[in-house]
Amino acid sequence: xxxxxxDFIKTxxxxxxxxxxxxxxxxxxxxxxxxxxxxxxxxxxSFQQNPLPYAYTALEPAIDAMTMExxxxxxxxxxxxxxxxxxxxxxxxTASTKPEEILAGISKYSxxxxxxxxxxxxxxxxxxxxxxxxxxxxxxxxxADAINKSxxxxxxxxxxxxxxxxxxxxxxxxxxxxxNDKKLVIGSTPNQDNPLMDVxxxxxxxxxxxxxxxxxxxxxxxxxxxxxxxxxxxxxNWNFVQKNYEALA
Numbered sequence: 001x002x003x004x005x006x007d008f009i010k011t012x013x014x015x016x017x018x019x020x021x022x023x024x025x026x027x028x029x030x031x032x033x034x035x036x037x038x039x040x041x042x043x044x045x046s047f048q049q050n051p052l053p054y055a056y057t058a059l060e061p062a063i064d065a066m067t068m069e070x071x072x073x074x075x076x077x078x079x080x081x082x083x084x085x086x087x088x089x090x091x092x093x094t095a096s097t098k099p100e101e102i103l104a105g106i107s108k109y110s111x112x113x114x115x116x117x118x119x120x121x122x123x124x125x126x127x128x129x130x131x132x133x134x135x136x137x138x139x140x141x142x143x144a145d146a147i148n149k150s151x152x153x154x155x156x157x158x159x160x161x162x163x164x165x166x167x168x169x170x171x172x173x174x175x176x177x178x179x180n181d182k183k184l185v186i187g188s189t190p191n192q193d194n195p196l197m198d199v200x201x202x203x204x205x206x207x208x209x210x211x212x213x214x215x216x217x218x219x220x221x222x223x224x225x226x227x228x229x230x231x232x233x234x235x236x237n238w239n240f241v242q243k244n245y246e247a248l249a
Contacts, residue, residue: 045124047087047094049080058132062231067219072127075215079119079192086113103196114199118192122173125209131237139238143245150184157186158233161210164188165229171213176241177204178248188212207244208236 056068087094090109092102099121106114138154139147151157165174168188177185177195180203187202189195194209195202210232217228 045099045121047080047083047099047120049077049120050124050127052127054132059130059235062133062235063130063217064220067215067217070219071211071216072123075213076120076123079116079123082112082116083120086110086116100196103194104198106197107199114197115192118194118197121196122192122194122209122211125206126211128240129208129210129237130232130235131240133234136238137234137236139242141242141246142249143238143242146184146245146249151186160186161208162226162229165210165212166226168212174210174212175202175206176208177202177206178245179204182249205244205248207248208241 052068052072056065056072059068086092086109090113099117102109102113102117103121106117109117138144144154147154147157151160161174161176164186165188168174168190170190172188172190173192173194174188175186175195177187179185184207185202185204187195189197189200189202193200195204195206210229212225212229217225221228221231
């Protein structure tokens with residue numbers, strides 16, 4: 001068992017299960033080559049951690065409350081803290097600079113900025129990509145049409161996306177992205193990299209992201225990452241993903 005796993009489980013044992021609703025804030029996923037898609041959003045991604053849009057218990061049974069609490073208050077909060085430190089050290093004016101602008105040129109910044117701004121951004125998107133289980137278990141409208149055209153069927157899309165997460169070696173993320181030429185592509189990135197980064201082999205606007213780091217699932221699923229991914233499909237927030245796509249396509 002790795003030290004990080006031991007630390008996670010140790011922290012989990014001490015954590016209480018909390019609940020309580022927080023205000024919803026939709027992240028804006030702008031990139032210089034795109035018009036900002038979230039013209040309908042009240043606020044975009046900032047350098048600070050935003051409140052969860054639901055209670056820690058909201059995603060059960062797919063994702064348990066204790067994992068959600070630790071994931072949000074420990075792991076994600078640490079990324080946001082470290083981003084603030086990196087911005088200070090590297091003299092980034094957070095009042096006039098967007099996180100997306102830094103990610104697009106991340107090769108010019110420190111490893112600390114890459115790891116932590118990537119982690120912060122990825123998690124701010126991840127929280128919004130999920131919602132309490134409902135009957136809305138598949139996309140509709142233009143996104144459904146685009147998925148069927150790109151992957152032949154929704155089930156084929158799910159299988160390919162699941163494989164991207166299941167087969168990501170070590171820690172990382174699985175993504176559905178919209179490329180500059182408006183194509184839907186599935187892929188994955190290591191660690192806290194994402195498709196907005198100039199160092200990423202996978203490039204495009206993230207529409208849907210799945211965290212496959214062990215801290216996202218280990219308390220409930222242990223080493224059974226495929227079981228976690230299969231359960232995760234029941235909490236995908238397709239309304240959010242569809243709005244992302246329709247604003248960009």
